[in-house]
Amino acid sequence: MIAELVLAMLFGLLLLGIHRKVIARIQRRPGPPVWQEILHAAKFSFKTTWVPATASGALFAGIVLVAVGIWTAAFFVMMTGGSLLIIFGIYMLHKIVEHAFGLSSGSPYGKFGGVRSVISAASEIPLFVSVAVIGLFTGSLELTEITAWEAVHGPLFFTAFPAVVAMYLVLLSKMPFGPFSIVESKELVSGYKTEHFGAWRAGLEVCNGLKTTVLLATFLLVFAGQLPVLWMVIGMILLTVSLSFACAVTPMLSPFDSVTIQSLVTALMLVYAGIVFTGVLP
Amino acid sequence: MGSLGGIPLYVLEFGDELVYFSPYTITLFLLALTFTLLAIVSRPERQVDVAFGGDAYTTKIISVDEMRFRRFMAIACGLASMGAMVTGDVFNFTLFTAMVGITNVGIVAAVKSPHVQDAAYQYGLVALSATVPLFGAAALYAAATGSLSMIELAKGTLPAVPLVAKALLVIGVVGEGMAPFYAAKAEMFRAPGAPYVIMCSLSSLLIFLRVAEVVMIG
Numbered sequence: 001m002i003a004e005l006v007l008a009m010l011f012g013l014l015l016l017g018i019h020r021k022v023i024a025r026i027q028r029r030p031g032p033p034v035w036q037e038i039l040h041a042a043k044f045s046f047k048t049t050w051v052p053a054t055a056s057g058a059l060f061a062g063i064v065l066v067a068v069g070i071w072t073a074a075f076f077v078m079m080t081g082g083s084l085l086i087i088f089g090i091y092m093l094h095k096i097v098e099h100a101f102g103l104s105s106g107s108p109y110g111k112f113g114g115v116r117s118v119i120s121a122a123s124e125i126p127l128f129v130s131v132a133v134i135g136l137f138t139g140s141l142e143l144t145e146i147t148a149w150e151a152v153h154g155p156l157f158f159t160a161f162p163a164v165v166a167m168y169l170v171l172l173s174k175m176p177f178g179p180f181s182i183v184e185s186k187e188l189v190s191g192y193k194t195e196h197f198g199a200w201r202a203g204l205e206v207c208n209g210l211k212t213t214v215l216l217a218t219f220l221l222v223f224a225g226q227l228p229v230l231w232m233v234i235g236m237i238l239l240t241v242s243l244s245f246a247c248a249v250t251p252m253l254s255p256f257d258s259v260t261i262q263s264l265v266t267a268l269m270l271v272y273a274g275i276v277f278t279g280v281l282p
Numbered sequence: 283m284g285s286l287g288g289i290p291l292y293v294l295e296f297g298d299e300l301v302y303f304s305p306y307t308i309t310l311f312l313l314a315l316t317f318t319l320l321a322i323v324s325r326p327e328r329q330v331d332v333a334f335g336g337d338a339y340t341t342k343i344i345s346v347d348e349m350r351f352r353r354f355m356a357i358a359c360g361l362a363s364m365g366a367m368v369t370g371d372v373f374n375f376t377l378f379t380a381m382v383g384i385t386n387v388g389i390v391a392a393v394k395s396p397h398v399q400d401a402a403y404q405y406g407l408v409a410l411s412a413t414v415p416l417f418g419a420a421a422l423y424a425a426a427t428g429s430l431s432m433i434e435l436a437k438g439t440l441p442a443v444p445l446v447a448k449a450l451l452v453i454g455v456v457g458e459g460m461a462p463f464y465a466a467k468a469e470m471f472r473a474p475g476a477p478y479v480i481m482c483s484l485s486s487l488l489i490f491l492r493v494a495e496v497v498m499i500g
Contacts, residue, residue, distance in 0.1 A: 056327035056476045062320050089491045096484045103476035106327040115472045
C-alpha cells in the first residue's frame with residue numbers, strides 16, 4: 001500500500017502540474033513544466049524550516065501531520081472500497097485543517113485565508129446532499145456496493161446527473177486558481193498557507209497531491225463505475241483538463257459571490273433530493 | 283448501519299446505551315481526539331494585526347487565566363465531540379451535541395473583546411433555542427419507534443422515523459453547531475487562541491458529519 005500511496009501522491013502532483021500548464025496555455029502564457037508541482041514538493045523538503053515567533057508551535061507543526069494523515073486515510077478508504085461518507089467527511093475536515101493552518105501562524109494573511117475557508121465550508125457542507133442522493137439510488141454508501149450497483153444498472157453519471165454537477169462544483173472549489181479559490185487568493189499572499197515554508201510546505205504539497213488523486217478517482221468511481229486502471233488514469237487527466245478550462249476562463253469570485261453561488265446550487269440540489277426521495281422511495 | 287459508515291467493528295453495551303466504533307465513527311472519534319490533544323499541548327499564537335495606513339503592527343497576547351479557562355472549555359468540547367461521534371443512542375447524541383454548543387460559547391465568550399463577546403452572546407441565544415428542536419427530535423424518535431438505539435433503528439424492523447423528527451434533529455444540530463459557520467459574526471472564528479477556536483470549528487463540523495449518518499438511519 002505504501003508504493004500505491006507514493007504513486008498516488010506523485011500522480012496527484014502531476015495532475016496539478018497539468019492543471020497549471022493548461023491554464024497557462026489558454027491564457028497564452030508558456031506556463032511551468034507539468035512536473036513543476038513535484039519539483040516544488042522536492043524543493044521545499046530541503047529548504048530551511050522554521051516556526052514563526054508568533055505561532056502556536058505545536059498546532060503549527062501538528063496540523064501538517066494531520067493534513068497528510070487524513071488524506072492518507074481517505075486514500076486507504078478509497079482503495080479498499082470503503083464508505084463514501086468517510087471520504088467526504090475527510091473532505092470537509094480539510095476545511096478545518098485549512099482553518100488551523102491559517103490561524104496557527106498568527107499572520108493576518110493566514111488568518112483571513114482560514115476565515116474564508118470556514119465561510120466557504122458553510123456553503124459546501126450542504127452540497128453533500130448529493131451523497132444522500134447517491135445513497136437513495138444505490139441503497140448504500142460503500143464504494144464497492146455503489147460500483148456493483150452500477151455494473152447492473154449503468155453509471156450514475158446518467159441516472160443522477162444533477163448530483164454529478166454538484167460534485168463537479170465541489171471538485172472545482174478544491175482546484176487552485178479556480179473561481180472558488182478564495183482561501184489562497186493573491187490579495188492574501190498565499191492565504192492560509194502563507195507562513196508554512198520548508199518541510200511544512202512540502203507536507204502540504206504531499207497532502208495536495210493525495211487530495212487531488214483521491215477526489216478525482218472517487219468522482220470517477222462513483223459516477224462512471226469501476227474502470228480499468230488505464231481508463232481511470234485517462235479519465236482523471238481529462239477531468240483535470242476540463243476543470244482547468246473552467247478555472248482559466250472564470251475570474252476568481254469575491255468571497256460573497258462564491259458563497260452565494262454554492263448556496264444556490266445547494267438549494268437546487270435540495271429540491272432534486274426531495275424529488276428523488278419521493279420518487280425513488282415507496 | 284453497515285451500508286452507511288461501514289460495518290461496526292466493536293459495540294459496547296450498557297443496557298440500552300450503546301457505544302459503537304464503525305470505520306466512520308472511529309475516523310471522526312480519532313480526529314476529535316487528535317485535536318483535543320493538540321489543544322492540550324499547544325500554547326496560543328500571538329495574532330499580528332497591521333495598523334491601517336502605516337507600517338506599525340500589534341500582537342495580541344492571551345493572559346494565562348484566559349488561556350486556562352479556554353483550554354478547559356476546549357478539552358470539554360473535545361470530550362463531548364468524542365462522545366457524540368461514538369454513541370449509538372439518539373438521546374445521548376443530542377445530549378453531547380448540546381454540550382458541544384455550551385462549550386463552544388465558553389471558548390469564544392472568554393475572549394476579552396467586546397466584539398467577540400457580542401458575537402458569543404448572539405450565538406449563545408441561537409444555541410439555547412436550538413435545544414428545543416434537538417431534544418424534541420429525540421422525543422419524537424422514541425415516541426414513533428419505541429427505541430433510541432441506532433442499531434435497532436438500522437435493522438429496519440421498527441416503524442420508520444417520521445421525516446419531521448429527522449428535520450428537527452438537523453435543525454437542532456445546525457443551531458448548536460453553527461458557531462464557526464455564523465458568517466455574519468466572523469469575530470468568533472478569527473478570535474485569537476487558535477488551538478481553542480479550531481476546537482470550536484472541528485466540533486461543529488464533526489456533529490454535522492455525524493448527524494448526516496444519524497438521519498439516514500431508520
